[in-house]
Amino acid sequence: MDELYTRAEEKMGKTIRSMEEEFKSIRAGRANAAVLDRITVDYYGTPTPIQQMAAISTPEARLLQIQPYDQSTLKAIEKAIQASDLGINPSNDGRILRLAFPPLNEERRRELVKDVSRVAEEGKVAIRNIRRDTVEKYKAQKKNGEITEDDLKKAEADVQKLTDKYCKLADEVAAAKSKEITEI
Numbered sequence: 001m002d003e004l005y006t007r008a009e010e011k012m013g014k015t016i017r018s019m020e021e022e023f024k025s026i027r028a029g030r031a032n033a034a035v036l037d038r039i040t041v042d043y044y045g046t047p048t049p050i051q052q053m054a055a056i057s058t059p060e061a062r063l064l065q066i067q068p069y070d071q072s073t074l075k076a077i078e079k080a081i082q083a084s085d086l087g088i089n090p091s092n093d094g095r096i097l098r099l100a101f102p103p104l105n106e107e108r109r110r111e112l113v114k115d116v117s118r119v120a121e122e123g124k125v126a127i128r129n130i131r132r133d134t135v136e137k138y139k140a141q142k143k144n145g146e147i148t149e150d151d152l153k154k155a156e157a158d159v160q161k162l163t164d165k166y167c168k169l170a171d172e173v174a175a176a177k178s179k180e181i182t183e184i
Contacts, residue, residue, distance in 0.1 A: 120174030
């Protein structure tokens, strides 16, 4: 395969990995440290991820424990979690923050499945945009006389097959996350 095809495949793979990362931050009723990935704390004027400031453990299925390395940052971490869209208030015992994840009700499960579907659709749109951009580059090569009409048709067909493969993969990843949410 040529460079344009390889680059398109790399970008589509990155799109799938990005979707998977976003799915990790959707809490599914179980305690998962990945829900804290997007939360940063103002640490001496620098936004710092919680994972760099504290030890995070899961003593029970629905409980996250956050123990700061520097006890003076406990309040700042607590405020950052409260200000986030996590929807859980941490309990503070002066040394450790605890996040208790309530079991999901049916309405919340449906909302989370909708979020998963939205992220999957955004991923598929990004994949289709990569296809469009790649095909346009092939057409420009044809116009410049770098490739023949037959090469263009073959390249378009190959890029379409690649797009179909990655769109299917996006659907599979989304279906697995939706199943995880509904089975808890």
